[in-house]
Amino acid sequence: MVQIAVLGYGTVGSGVVEVIEKNKDMVNKKSAQELNVKYILDLREFPGDPYADRVIHDFDRILEDPEVTILCETMGGVGAAYQFTKAALERGKSVCTSNKELVAKHGPELLKIAKAHSCNYLFEASVGGGIPIIRPLNYSLTAEKIEAVTGILNGTTNYILTKMEKEGADFDTVLKEAQEKGYAERNPEADVEGYDACRKVAILSSLMMGKNVNSEHIFTEGITRIAADDFCYMNALGKSIKLLAMSRAIDEDSALTMVAPFVIDKQHPLAMVNDVYNAVFVTGNMLGDSMYYGRGAGKLPTASAVVSDVVDCARHPGRVIMCFWDEEEVKLLDVAESERSFFVRVKDCPAGSGRLNELFGSGDLIRLPGRSADVGYITPVIKEKDFLSSYEKLGDTALGRIRIFS
Amino acid sequence: MVQIAVLGYGTVGSGVVEVIEKNKDMVNKKSAQELNVKYILDLREFPGDPYADRVIHDFDRILEDPEVTILCETMGGVGAAYQFTKAALERGKSVCTSNKELVAKHGPELLKIAKAHSCNYLFEASVGGGIPIIRPLNYSLTAEKIEAVTGILNGTTNYILTKMEKEGADFDTVLKEAQEKGYAERNPEADVEGYDACRKVAILSSLMMGKNVNSEHIFTEGITRIAADDFCYMNALGKSIKLLAMSRAIDEDSALTMVAPFVIDKQHPLAMVNDVYNAVFVTGNMLGDSMYYGRGAGKLPTASAVVSDVVDCARHPGRVIMCFWDEEEVKLLDVAESERSFFVRVKDCPAGSGRLNELFGSGDLIRLPGRSADVGYITPVIKEKDFLSSYEKLGDTALGRIRIFS
Numbered sequence: 175m176v177q178i179a180v181l182g183y184g185t186v187g188s189g190v191v192e193v194i195e196k197n198k199d200m201v202n203k204k205s206a207q208e209l210n211v212k213y214i215l216d217l218r219e220f221p222g223d224p225y226a227d228r229v230i231h232d233f234d235r236i237l238e239d240p241e242v243t244i245l246c247e248t249m250g251g252v253g254a255a256y257q258f259t260k261a262a263l264e265r266g267k268s269v270c271t272s273n274k275e276l277v278a279k280h281g282p283e284l285l286k287i288a289k290a291h292s293c294n295y296l297f298e299a300s301v302g303g304g305i306p307i308i309r310p311l312n313y314s315l316t317a318e319k320i321e322a323v324t325g326i327l328n329g330t331t332n333y334i335l336t337k338m339e340k341e342g343a344d345f346d347t348v349l350k351e352a353q354e355k356g357y358a359e360r361n362p363e364a365d366v367e368g369y370d371a372c373r374k375v376a377i378l379s380s381l382m383m384g385k386n387v388n389s390e391h392i393f394t395e396g397i398t399r400i401a402a403d404d405f406c407y408m409n410a411l412g413k414s415i416k417l418l419a420m421s422r423a424i425d426e427d428s429a430l431t432m433v434a435p436f437v438i439d440k441q442h443p444l445a446m447v448n449d450v451y452n453a454v455f456v457t458g459n460m461l462g463d464s465m466y467y468g469r470g471a472g473k474l475p476t477a478s479a480v481v482s483d484v485v486d487c488a489r490h491p492g493r494v495i496m497c498f499w500d501e502e503e504v505k506l507l508d509v510a511e512s513e514r515s516f517f518v519r520v521k522d523c524p525a526g527s528g529r530l531n532e533l534f535g536s537g538d539l540i541r542l543p544g545r546s547a548d549v550g551y552i553t554p555v556i557k558e559k560d561f562l563s564s565y566e567k568l569g570d571t572a573l574g575r576i577r578i579f580s
Numbered sequence: 581m582v583q584i585a586v587l588g589y590g591t592v593g594s595g596v597v598e599v600i601e602k603n604k605d606m607v608n609k610k611s612a613q614e615l616n617v618k619y620i621l622d623l624r625e626f627p628g629d630p631y632a633d634r635v636i637h638d639f640d641r642i643l644e645d646p647e648v649t650i651l652c653e654t655m656g657g658v659g660a661a662y663q664f665t666k667a668a669l670e671r672g673k674s675v676c677t678s679n680k681e682l683v684a685k686h687g688p689e690l691l692k693i694a695k696a697h698s699c700n701y702l703f704e705a706s707v708g709g710g711i712p713i714i715r716p717l718n719y720s721l722t723a724e725k726i727e728a729v730t731g732i733l734n735g736t737t738n739y740i741l742t743k744m745e746k747e748g749a750d751f752d753t754v755l756k757e758a759q760e761k762g763y764a765e766r767n768p769e770a771d772v773e774g775y776d777a778c779r780k781v782a783i784l785s786s787l788m789m790g791k792n793v794n795s796e797h798i799f800t801e802g803i804t805r806i807a808a809d810d811f812c813y814m815n816a817l818g819k820s821i822k823l824l825a826m827s828r829a830i831d832e833d834s835a836l837t838m839v840a841p842f843v844i845d846k847q848h849p850l851a852m853v854n855d856v857y858n859a860v861f862v863t864g865n866m867l868g869d870s871m872y873y874g875r876g877a878g879k880l881p882t883a884s885a886v887v888s889d890v891v892d893c894a895r896h897p898g899r900v901i902m903c904f905w906d907e908e909e910v911k912l913l914d915v916a917e918s919e920r921s922f923f924v925r926v927k928d929c930p931a932g933s934g935r936l937n938e939l940f941g942s943g944d945l946i947r948l949p950g951r952s953a954d955v956g957y958i959t960p961v962i963k964e965k966d967f968l969s970s971y972e973k974l975g976d977t978a979l980g981r982i983r984i985f986s
Contacts, residue, residue, distance in 0.1 A: 193723050193866050203790075204722040204902070298720070304867040306720030313719070314704070314712035316610040317599050317887035384609075443873060446852040460599050460884035461710040464874030467849060468867060478866035481723035489902065496895065498609070 175208045176488045177241040182249030183216040186272045189477025190246050205488035233258055244487045246480050247271040252279050266291045270483035272299035272476050278373040278389045282501040294495050296483035301374045302452045304475025305468035311381045318458035320382045324420040327374040329450035329470040330358045330365035331397050331417045336448045344402045367396035368433040371419040379421030379431050384498040393509040395434040407550040410542055413437050414445045428505035436579035437517050510559035515578040518551045521571040533564040581614045582894045583647040588655030589622040592678045595883025596652050611894035639664055650893045652886050653677040658685050672697045676889035678705035678882050684779040684795045688907040700901050702889035707780045708858045710881025711874035717787045724864035726788045730826040733780040735856035735876040736764045736771035737803050737823045742854045750808045773802035774839040777825040785827030785837050790904040799915040801840040813956040816948055819843050820851045834911040842985035843923050916965035921984040924957045927977040939970040954979055
C-alpha cells in the first residue's frame with residue numbers, strides 16, 4: 175500500500191482523487207500495489223464530501239507521517255507550494271505536480287533536491303495537461319538530438335483564434351464569449367498575453383537542452399492585436415494564425431525561444447489543432463517530425479497526468495527517475511536578430527506595392543476582391559529588427575503585422 | 581560499458597549502428613553509461629564497411645559472450661529471429677526489436693520468458709517506426725482506461741490514398757509510381773491488403789486490453805477497391821478516405837478490432853495525416869482524445885526507436901520493465917454484427933434514391949454536378965451483415981462501398 179497526500183483540493187486536486195478512485199483497478203495494477211489517498215491538505219472544510227475525513231489543514235502532519243511517500247501538489251503558485259515541495263523532497267517524499275509556474279521557476283533546484291534525497295519531482299501535468307509529452311521527451315526520444323519543439327500550449331488562446339477564424343468575429347467579442355463559457359479567466363492576461371505558454375515552453379525547452387531556459391527571458395507576445403480582418407487574408411491564402419511557443423536549439427548552449435502569434439500554412443499538422451486542444455511538434459535529428467496532440471487542460475485530463483506520475487513514483491521507490499535539466503542557464507538568442515517573413519496589413523495605397531517594396535525589399539502584395547480599405551503584403555525573409563524599423567515608418571497606414579512560421 | 585549485438589545488418593540494423601554512433605553523446609548520457617556495438621550478425625560480409633570487423637556469422641558467439649547484455653533484432657521474419665530471440669532471453673539478455681511480425685505472433689510468450697529471466701523484450705519500433713507510441717501506452721497512460729485506439733499504421737497505403745485524393749489518379753497508376761519511388765514493395769500485398777496494419781493494430785490492441793489480440797483473427801480489408809471516382813464524392817463532401825486500423829474495447833475480455841478503408845471527416849485529426857506519415861489516435865476515459873503523429877517507417881526513425889529501447893534496457897539492468905500483455909486471448913467481436921453508415925456508389929438510376937432507400941432504409945443521395953455515370957449514397961446506421969446482403973442485391977449497378985468512420 176502506497177500512502178498519498180494531495181495538496182490543494184481544488185479542480186485538479188479533486189480530479190486526482192477521482193481518477194485514483196474511478197480507475198482504481200488499472201492504477202493499482204500498473205503501480206503493482208494499492209494507492210491510497212491518506213490526506214487532503216486544504217484551508218477549507220468540505221462537509222458532505224466523501225473524502226471529508228481525509229481533509230487536514232496542517233502540512234506538518236503530512237511531513238511527519240513516514241507512511242506518506244508521495245505528494246500531489248495541485249495548489250498552484252510559487253509561495254506555499256514551493257515551501258511544501260522543498261520540505262517534502264528533503265524528507266525523501268516524491269512530489270508530482272501540475273504547477274507549471276513552480277516548475278518553470280524552480281524546476282532545476284527541486285530536481286536537484288529530489289536527486290539528493292533519492293526521490294522524484296515529476297511534472298507531466300505541467301505542460302499540455304492531457305498530452306503525454308514530458309515522459310516522451312525524457313524517456314522515449316532518448317536516441318535523439320532534439321532540434322526544435324513548437325507547441326500550441328494554451329487552450330484559451332487557441333479557442334479564441336479558432337473562433338475568430340471560423341466566425342469572422344473580433345478578438346474582444348470572442349474573448350467575452352470565452353469568459354462566459356468559462357474557457358477564459360475573468361482576468362485573461364496570463365493567457366492572452368502569452369505568459370502561460372511562455373512558462374510551458376520554458377519547461378519543454380529546458381528538457382530539450384538539458385539546461386535551464388529562464389522563462390523571464392523568453393520573448394513573449396500575445397494575441398490581443400490579431401484582428402478579424404487578418405483572418406480574411408488568411409482564409410484567402412490557405413493559412414491560419416496560431417499562438418506558437420517555440421524553441422530551436424542553436425548549439426549545445428544556446429537556443430532561439432519565443433512565444434508569438436504566427437501565420438502557419440493550413441497543411442501543417444499544427445494548423446489542424448483547434449479549439450481548446452493543444453499539441454507539441456518535435457523535430458529530432460533521426461526521427462524527423464513527430465507531434466503529440468490532446469487536451470491541454472481540464473480537470474480529469476490534468477489529474478490523469480498527475481496520477482500517471484504517481485504510478486511512476488510508486489513503481490520506483492527509492493529510485494531516481496532520470497531527468498536532465500541542469501541549473502546552468504541556456505543563452506537565449508535575441509529575437510531581434512532572427513530572420514523570417516512577415517504578413518503586413520496596411521491601408522490601401524494607390525501606389526500599390528511600390529512603397530512597401532521600398533521599405534521591405536521585394537515582397538508580394540495581396541489584394542482581396544471586394545476589399546478596398548486595406549491590402550495585405552508578405553515581406554521577403556528579413557531580420558526582425560530591420561522589419562520593425564521599416565514597419566514603424568508606415569505610421570498610421572500600418573494596420574497589423576504577424577510573423578510567418580516556416 | 582554496455583556491449584550490444586545487432587542481429588541483421590540490413591536497413592534498420594545499419595541504422596541502429598548509425599544512430600548509436602551519430603548520437604553517441606546523447607545516447608551515452610541518457611543510458612548513464614557507454615554503449616558499444618560488439619557484434620553484428622549477418623550472413624553476408626561487408627568489406628570496406630567501417631564496422632566490417634564486428635560482423636560475425638555465428639549466433640552462438642553472441643549467446644556465449646557474457647559481456648553482451650542487449651541484442652537488437654532487426655532481421656525480420658518469424659523463423660531464425662524467433663529462435664535467436666528466445667535463446668537470448670532465456671540467457672537473461674534483453675532483446676529490442678523492430679520485427680512487428682514476430683511481436684504480433686509471439687509477443688506474450690517472449691515477454692513471459694523475458695520476465696522469468698529478469699530481462700526485457702522491447703518493441704517500440706514495431707509500430708509506427710518514428711512515433712513513440714508503445715512507451716506512452718505502457719508508461720504514460722497508466723492512470724487511464726483506454727477505450728479505443730485508431731491508427732493510420734501503414735505508410736505505403738497512406739501515400740497511395742493521399743496521392744489519389746490530391747491528383748485524382750487511379751489506384752493502379754499511383755501504386756506503380758509508388759513502386760518506382762521505392763515507397764511500395766514489388767510485391768505490395770502486405771501493405772495494400774492491410775496485413776501490415778493488421779499486425780500493428782494487433783500489438784496496440786493487445787497493449788490496450790492487457791491480453792492477447794490474435795492478428796490472424798482480425799477482420800482485414802485493403803484499399804485495392806478504392807477508385808478515383810470515390811474521391812470525387814469525398815472532395816465534394818469534405819471527407820477523406822483513410823486505411824484505419826482500429827480497436828475498441830467492449831469490456832475487459834472483448835474488443836471490436838478491424839482494418840479497412842474508411843470515409844473520415846476532413847475535420848478529424850487523422851484526416852490531416854498525409855503521405856507516408858502515420859498516427860495513432862487514443863481515447864482514454866479520463867484524458868479523452870490524444871494523438872501521436874510521426875514517420876511510420878524509414879531507416880533512421882525506426883532505428884532511433886530501437887535505440888531508445890536499448891537505452892531503456894541499459895538503464896534497467898536486471899530489472900523487468902513493465903508490460904501488460906497476457907497470453908489470454910481477447911474475444912474479437914464479429915464485424916458483421918457491428919453497426920455503421922456506408923458510402924455507396926452506384927450506376928445512375930433514373931428512379932433516384934427510391935431503390936436505394938428501399939434496400940438500406942432512409943439515406944442521402946448525392947448527385948454531383950456534371951456527373952451522370954454514377955451517384956453517391958450514404959446509408960443510415962445499419963448492421964454490417966444487413967448492409968452487405970442489401971448491397972449484393974444491387975448487382976452490377978454497384979460500383980463501390982466504403983465504411984464511414986464515426
